[in-house]
Amino acid sequence: MKVANKKVTAERLVRDALEKAKHFEDYHIFTFINEEGALKKAREIDQKIARGEKVGRLAGVPYALKDNFLSTEGETTASAHILQGFNSPVTATSVAKLEAEGAIMIGRTNLDAFAHGSSTENSYFGPTLNSHDKQRVAGGSSGGSAVAVALDIVEFATGTDTGGSVRQPASFNGIYGLKPTYGTISRYGVVAMASSTDCIGFFTKTPEDMDLLMSVASGQDSKDMTTLPDYYNDSVYKKGPAKVGIIKDFDNDSVHPEIRKALKNKVELLKSKGHEIIELEMPALKYGLAAYYILVPAELCSNLSRHDGIRYGFRSEKSKDLDALYENTRNEGFMPENKRRIMIGNFVLSSGFYDAYFLKAAKARTLIVQEYARAFSKVDYILTPVSPNPAFKLGEKVDDPVAMYLEDVMSVSLNLAGVPGLAIPAGETKEGLSLGLQLVGPRRSDKALIEFSKELI
Amino acid sequence: MKYIPTIGIECHVQLCTKTKLFSEVDNDARGKEPNSCVSPVDYALPGMLPRLNGEAIKYAIRAGRAMNCEINASSRFDRKHYFYPDSPKGYQITQFYHPIIGEGYVELPSGTRVRIEHAHLEGDAGKLTHFKDYSLVDLNRVDTPLIEIVSMPDIHSAKDVHDYCKELWRLMCHAGVTNGDLYNGNMRFDVNVSVAEEGSEKLGTRAEIKNLNSFRSAERAAEFEIKRQTKLLEAGEKVKQETRGWDDATGKTSPQRSKEEAKDYRYMPEPDIPPINLTKEFIDTESAKLPLMPMDYRNLFHDIIKEDVLEVLLDYPQLMNKLGEIALSSHLGHTQGRSAELMVLDGTTSAISLTSNLFTSVLLAEEKSVEYLNDLPSAKDLNELAEMNEKKELSSTATKEVFLHLFDPQMKGRGTKQIAKELGLIQENDLGALEKIVDIVLAKPETQKAQIDFKAGEEKVIGFLVGQVMKESHGKANPSSVQEILRKKLK
Numbered sequence: 030m031k032v033a034n035k036k037v038t039a040e041r042l043v044r045d046a047l048e049k050a051k052h053f054e055d056y057h058i059f060t061f062i063n064e065e066g067a068l069k070k071a072r073e074i075d076q077k078i079a080r081g082e083k084v085g086r087l088a089g090v091p092y093a094l095k096d097n098f099l100s101t102e103g104e105t106t107a108s109a110h111i112l113q114g115f116n117s118p119v120t121a122t123s124v125a126k127l128e129a130e131g132a133i134m135i136g137r138t139n140l141d142a143f144a145h146g147s148s149t150e151n152s153y154f155g156p157t158l159n160s161h162d163k164q165r166v167a168g169g170s171s172g173g174s175a176v177a178v179a180l181d182i183v184e185f186a187t188g189t190d191t192g193g194s195v196r197q198p199a200s201f202n203g204i205y206g207l208k209p210t211y212g213t214i215s216r217y218g219v220v221a222m223a224s225s226t227d228c229i230g231f232f233t234k235t236p237e238d239m240d241l242l243m244s245v246a247s248g249q250d251s252k253d254m255t256t257l258p259d260y261y262n263d264s265v266y267k268k269g270p271a272k273v274g275i276i277k278d279f280d281n282d283s284v285h286p287e288i289r290k291a292l293k294n295k296v297e298l299l300k301s302k303g304h305e306i307i308e309l310e311m312p313a314l315k316y317g318l319a320a321y322y323i324l325v326p327a328e329l330c331s332n333l334s335r336h337d338g339i340r341y342g343f344r345s346e347k348s349k350d351l352d353a354l355y356e357n358t359r360n361e362g363f364m365p366e367n368k369r370r371i372m373i374g375n376f377v378l379s380s381g382f383y384d385a386y387f388l389k390a391a392k393a394r395t396l397i398v399q400e401y402a403r404a405f406s407k408v409d410y411i412l413t414p415v416s417p418n419p420a421f422k423l424g425e426k427v428d429d430p431v432a433m434y435l436e437d438v439m440s441v442s443l444n445l446a447g448v449p450g451l452a453i454p455a456g457e458t459k460e461g462l463s464l465g466l467q468l469v470g471p472r473r474s475d476k477a478l479i480e481f482s483k484e485l486i
Numbered sequence: 487m488k489y490i491p492t493i494g495i496e497c498h499v500q501l502c503t504k505t506k507l508f509s510e511v512d513n514d515a516r517g518k519e520p521n522s523c524v525s526p527v528d529y530a531l532p533g534m535l536p537r538l539n540g541e542a543i544k545y546a547i548r549a550g551r552a553m554n555c556e557i558n559a560s561s562r563f564d565r566k567h568y569f570y571p572d573s574p575k576g577y578q579i580t581q582f583y584h585p586i587i588g589e590g591y592v593e594l595p596s597g598t599r600v601r602i603e604h605a606h607l608e609g610d611a612g613k614l615t616h617f618k619d620y621s622l623v624d625l626n627r628v629d630t631p632l633i634e635i636v637s638m639p640d641i642h643s644a645k646d647v648h649d650y651c652k653e654l655w656r657l658m659c660h661a662g663v664t665n666g667d668l669y670n671g672n673m674r675f676d677v678n679v680s681v682a683e684e685g686s687e688k689l690g691t692r693a694e695i696k697n698l699n700s701f702r703s704a705e706r707a708a709e710f711e712i713k714r715q716t717k718l719l720e721a722g723e724k725v726k727q728e729t730r731g732w733d734d735a736t737g738k739t740s741p742q743r744s745k746e747e748a749k750d751y752r753y754m755p756e757p758d759i760p761p762i763n764l765t766k767e768f769i770d771t772e773s774a775k776l777p778l779m780p781m782d783y784r785n786l787f788h789d790i791i792k793e794d795v796l797e798v799l800l801d802y803p804q805l806m807n808k809l810g811e812i813a814l815s816s817h818l819g820h821t822q823g824r825s826a827e828l829m830v831l832d833g834t835t836s837a838i839s840l841t842s843n844l845f846t847s848v849l850l851a852e853e854k855s856v857e858y859l860n861d862l863p864s865a866k867d868l869n870e871l872a873e874m875n876e877k878k879e880l881s882s883t884a885t886k887e888v889f890l891h892l893f894d895p896q897m898k899g900r901g902t903k904q905i906a907k908e909l910g911l912i913q914e915n916d917l918g919a920l921e922k923i924v925d926i927v928l929a930k931p932e933t934q935k936a937q938i939d940f941k942a943g944e945e946k947v948i949g950f951l952v953g954q955v956m957k958e959s960h961g962k963a964n965p966s967s968v969q970e971i972l973r974k975k976l977k
Contacts, residue, residue, distance in 0.1 A: 099533045112532065119526055121533065220532040224757035253535050254759055331565055331754055334576020335530040339623070355569055378567075378752035387754070 030184045030238045032088050032131075035078060039071035039089025039133065046091035046135045049182040056158045056180065058173045059136040060096045061103035067091065067135045074131055085130030086245060092127065093177040093186035096137040097144055097220040100124045107220045108152035109142035111362025112342045121218025122250045123187065123229050130245050138173025138186060142364040143333065144194055144222045146170050147416075147436045150427055151366040158423075160202045161463050165420040168198030171232070175202045178232040179463075185242060186232045191222045192321055193415065193440025195230035196452035200415040200465020203454045205233045207479070209243065210472045211447035212257040215250030223328035224255075226321075226444035236482045239451070243475060257473070264476035271481060273299055274309040274408035279439060284417045291455040291464045292414060295485055299412075302484055307408050313400035316393040317442035322434055323377050323390035324445070330374025336362065369430060394445045401446040405471040410481060412468055414439055415452050419462040443469060451478045453485055488684040489719060491712040493647055494639035495600075495704075496676040498632050499658050500610065501545045502665045507609045507631040508536035508579065515626035516670070523626045530574035535758045538563075542631040543762060545663040546586045546607050547772040549633050552661040552779055553602050553654075555590025557769045563607075563756035568749065571623045572612040579629075580608035582753045586762065587633070592657065593781055594649045595797065601638040608632050633663070639678070639689070644712060648705035651675055655701070656780050660803045668700055675704045681715040681725070690715065691725040695732050695739050707732040710739055777803075778810050786813065790835055791842045798846060804859045805845045811865040812837050837872035844889050863892035870902040874912075878964050884911035913964040917971070920955075920963055924971050927954045940976050948972060 033039035047064055074089045094100065097107040099117040106112040120128075128134070141151035149172025150156040157172040159165040160179035167176045171188030175198035178186050188195035190208035199206025207230045214229040221227060229246070233239045248259035275296060280289060296306055338344035338358030345357035363371070377386035404411060416436050426433040443450045448469060455466045468485070470478045506513050509527040527534040550557050564582040585606035591599045609629035615622045635654065641647055655673055659666040666672055680692035693711060698704040715725050730739040778786070780800045787796055787809070799805050813834050849858055871892070875885045888906045891897050897905050906912050914920055927933055933954055936947045948969060955968045 097533075099531075105532070107532070115532070117531070117533075119531065119534075216533070217535055218533045221535075224535075252537060254537060255535075255757075327754055328757055331567060331577060331752075334567060334569070335532065335574060337569065337571075337576065339571055340529055340574060341531070351571070375752060378754050380750050380752075383753070 030087075030090055030233075030235075030241065032086070032090055033071075033074055033078060033084070034088075039074040039078075039131075040068060042089050043067045043071040043091050043133055043135060046183050049180070050136055050177075053180050053182060056160070056163070056167075056176055057155055058138055058157055058177050058180075058182070059093070060106060060108060060139050060154055060173070061137040063102050063134050063136055066102045067133050070128075070133045074133075085132075086241060087127060088131030090132045090185070091135045091183045092132050093136055093138045093174055093183045094124065094134045095140055095171050095174045095187050095189060097140060097189060098124050098137075098187055099218040099220070100134065102134060103137050105137075105220065106153070107143050108140045108154055109362065109364065109367070110153045110343055111336045111338075111358065112220075113153075115342045117218075119218055122215035122252060123246050124218065126246050127187075127242075135183060136177075138171070138177055140173060140194075141170035141366065143220065143329070143367055144170035144189055144191060145329070145364070145366045145370055147193065147197055147433055148421070148423075148426070149173065149198070150423065151364050153364060156423060159420045159462075161457070161461055162420065165422055165462070166201070166425075168201035168420060170194040170198075171206075172198050174232050175199055175204065175206065178202075178234060179204050181234075184233070185238055188230050188232055189219060189222065190228045190230045190444065191226050192325060192444050193437050195228075195232065196415045196440055196450055196465070196467050197436070199232055199452035200454075200467070201420040201463060203457070203463030203465070204452075205236060205239055205454070205482070206452040206465075207231055207239055207243070207475070208443060208450045209247070209475050210257070210449045211444075212255050213243075213247045213261060213449075213475060215248075215253040215256050217250055217252040221329075221332040223325040224332065225328060226325060228444070236479045240476070240479050243479070247475075260473045261476055264473070266477045266480040268480075270303045270305065271409040271484075272305045272307055272407070274307050274404055274411040276309050276311050276314070276411065276413050278311065278314065279413050284414060285419060287458045288414045288417070288419070288464055292412065292466060295412060295455060295466060299484065304484065309404050309408065309411065311400050311404055313393070313396040314442045317397055317445060318434065318438050320390040320393040320397070321437070321441040321445060322373070323386050324394060326370040326374035327378050327387055328374070330371040330378070333363075333367070333371060338362070366430070397442050398446045401442075401448055401471070410468055410470050410474075410478065412466055415465045415467045416440065419458055419464060440467070443467075448472055449475045449478055451482055453482050455485075487720070489681045489716045490684050491642055491644075491679060491681050491708075491715075492639045492689050493641035493680075493708060494678045495637045495641065495647065495650060496678070497635045497637075497651070497654055498610075498674045499549065499635065499664050500672045501542055501549075501631040501633060501663050503539055503541045503545060503631055505539055505541070506629045507539050507542050507607070508629050510537070513630055515630075518626065520622070520624035520626060524628065528574070528628045529625055530576075536579060536756075538759055538762070539631065542607060543586070543764070544772050544775075545631070546605075546633055547764075547769055548661045548776050549635075549658060549663045550587035550590065550605060551773045551776045552657040552663075553587075553590045553592050553605070553635070555602055555605065556588035557764065557773070558584065558586055558588050559764050559766070559769070560584065560761055561586040561606075562761045563759045565754045565756050566751040567754075568751060570611075571621070572614050572628075574612070574625060574628060578609060578611065579756055579759070580634075581606035583755070584761075587635075592637075592650065592653055594646065594653050595784070596646075596649065598640075598646060598649075600640045600646075600650050603636045603638050605633050605635040608634060639680075644705045644709035647677060647708040648701045651701040651704045653780065656800055656803075660779055660806070661776060662803070671699055674699050677704055677708050677711075679708055679711040679715065681712060681719060683719075690719070691727050693725065693727065693739070694729045696729055696742070698732055703732055703734055706734075706737060707739055710737060714739070777807060780806075783810070786810075787838065787842075790838050795842060795846055798850065799842060802845075802850075802859060804862060805849070808862050808865065808868070809838055809842060809845075812841060812868055815865045815869055834869070836876055837869050840872045840875055840885070841868050844886065848886055848889060858893055861893065863889075863898065867892050867898075867902045874902065874906060878915060878966075879912050880906060881911075881913055881964070884909075884913070887911060910960075910962070912962065914959055914962045915964050915967060917967065920959075920967055921971055923958050923963065924955055924968065924975065927951070927958050928975065930954070937976060
């Protein structure tokens with residue numbers, strides 16, 4: 030990561046990033062460019078450096094912020110119409126931590142509205158294009174952030190991962206993407222999708238950068254009761270032969286042959302470095318997707334209840350009474366995918382269905398948690414694909430929500446279990462599409478995941 | 487045919503914690519601008535997360551113990567969803583599945599026990615004011631901590647509705663968990679009334695009268711509802727299950743404009759707040775902070791303070807506290823707290839009796855209570871006052887006077903004796919000194935006729951003579967001692 034110093038000024042770094050952002054405008058990465066604010070901060074850092082004052086570990090490093098992080102710079106819209114015009118008075122804890130170390134936000138990035146999606150096509154502002162093939166999706170929901178890093182506009186970008194929203198776009202664009210252990214980074218000030226699975230994560234070009242960002246951003250936050258005490262900075266990684274599990278069930282015809290091949294290559298690489306490969310059976314994971322698409326809509330429909338047009342964001346003005354105000358605002362303000370998930374969520378929570386759906390899914394989740402615990406009693410890490418296919422064509426799955434949801438089949442169980450997963454680049458297809466794999470570890474093994482991923486290079 | 491009413495009551499108690507249930511904003515919005523006690527968490531900005539106020543947990547433990555309830559070692563919060571502008575999050579954070587307070591009971595002064603089904607913590611809603619074509623929203627009250635207390639249907643008369651509500655109010659005030667200001671909605675009652683034939687095993691269909699904010703209106707509403715439902719049943723008609731409102735002015739309940747379909751609140755475990763796990767030590771420590779409760783005071787003072795006086799005093803926890811302190815003061819070494827049965831009262835009986843009289847006849851009668859209540863004299867000063875009164879060093883008038891001066895910011899702290907001295911109110915009890923004064927008076931020409939009359943058997947002139955002595959002593963003489971000396975001398 031290039032950090033500002035006496036030779037390379039922060040202003041230079043920021044100007045370069047802003048220029049590149051402009052150059053790649055047609056990829057539809059940013060929802061807001063923070064030119065003035067970023068340059069002002071850069072000059073402040075340069076003055077500090079000139080005066081010989083101490084600057085942070087990320088001094089002058091330009092980064093891109095997923096547009097569902099609250100900060101006082103630019104509107105926080107979550108790429109949703111209903112939040113347009115929303116200028117946050119508060120700043121997310123994670124953003125404050127990055128900026129305290131001198132990182133400079135040059136723009137807010139596009140996402141599926143409220144992070145509902147796996148392609149960034151559900152954005153009110155239109156889709157972001159894949160860094161390797163402009164005909165294809167960027168992945169999602171953190172598509173804008175992934176492409177911003179993949180095209181080398183910024184050194185790193187923030188993301189949120191509720192069911193794969195960091196790992197999948199990272200793998201679609203050939204970069205690193207981490208979904209940390211649940212509770213590692215504060216969710217305070219990040220527009221909630223599903224509270225019990227939402228994780229703040231990062232996109233980087235190297236494991237080293239990921240380590241630095243995790244060191245800065247992790248830790249307990251009194252504003253988020255679900256955060257864990259800082260374990261990341263106390264973690265000790267022991268280099269040496271490891272046991273790596275691969276999941277039998279994920280190696281079948283529904284997985285793209287080139288992804289299966291990429292996995293085999295990495296397995297061979299690990300063997301050649303003296304690591305032991307163990308085949309795992311994890312039957313409970315097959316309930317993951319179903320449980321996920323019950324529990325997550327339930328939580329997100331609840332979390333989206335606050336968007337009623339009364340206190341902030343968009344309000345439909347044509348309404349005659351209160352019910353109409355709610356209905357029109359939400360009808361006009363949400364994207365079709367938002368509405369689909371709100372309806373599923375309300376359905377599974379409604380009386381008479383709660384036991385059959387929500388409670389059952391919660392039990393399946395417990396099985397998945399136990400399944401991972403069992404697996405990690407045998408192995409140190411698990412290596413799996415992130416998604417069954419490389420980046421698909423724009424519009425290909427827009428009208429088929431189930432096909433779209435199936436793209437999450439390998440990523441969602443981690444969120445249900447709360448375990449960390451690191452998406453790592455694993456080569457390209459013949460046509461030049463990037464391939465990604467994910468390295469999974471037990472809770473609180475984030476540091477080890479990042480360190481061990483260097484064995485896969 | 488006789489009809490028996492069966493009544494259960496839900497009561498919302500606003501807790502007087504410093505900050506709100508889920509944010510660090512001031513919980514006391516009295517006299518403040520609308521929407522001035524509101525944080526981004528309270529008005530539900532995106533990305534905001536609740537931060538549970540530990541003080542509210544402690545209050546809940548105390549409130550629970552005041553009602554003899556089990557405290558659940560593990561409890562959880564849930565979301566109750568509904569759309570209305572008084573609920574900025576679109577849901578209320580409450581405890582639907584796993585409440586913090588379990589089963590218990592409230593014993594009414596009459597001895598009737600009303601069982602508590604459970605009680606739970608939740609956040610209050612905001613306040614709406616409706617105008618002709620618009621409404622204003624004030625979110626100051628949003629997420630003020632509430633305890634909702636749910637009773638079993640153990641009440642069978644309107645009078646017991648009154649007594650239960652009042653006893654609950656006293657329990658919460660004595661436990662110190664609420665300001666108990668009914669006028670400002672610190673406690674609100676929902677009364678569920680049903681009526682069934684005597685001997686019937688099935689309960690009748692119930693109506694719920696919501697949002698009653700005084701004991702009297704709860705009682706009147708129950709009374710009206712019992713009569714209304716009985717009349718319907720007597721006429722062979724059916725009672726409709728519904729929510730009804732109470733109009734204090736007309737003294738009637740009426741159906742509330744509520745939609746036909748049952749509300750579906752789509753309850754869900756609150757994922758932003760981890761389960762609350764309390765250790766036994768924590769629960770015990772908080773329980774031990776519970777002061778004496780009304781029933782403890784009744785047991786303790788029933789021989790000393792008249793029942794009607796005691797029931798009045800029980801409305802004022804500060805006064806009862808002070809009396810408790812006096813009871814304890816002569817028995818240092820006894821554990822404080824709820825160890826009423828350990829207290830031996832001899833030695834403090836007269837102090838308690840006198841102080842309770844002063845509280846009612848001086849403080850409460852003169853409506854000085856409000857400003858005086860929070861700044862009562864020390865138990866030591868009150869004990870001393872009782873002692874001086876008993877030793878006849880102070881007349882009853884002087885006792886009252888000194889009592890009032892114990893509140894005087896200029897004088898308090900000097901001690902009862904010193905104050906009495908400075909006011910010149912200590913009675914002359916020295917018989918030798920008194921005799922001298924009596925002699926002076928008897929030597930005066932204007933008393934000669936009275937002396938002759940008295941000796942001739944005219945009893946009542948003794949009053950005149952005592953009065954003369956009192957005057958000569960500038961009011962300091964003890965009148966009964968004076969009379970005694972006079973009688974001896976005029977024999």
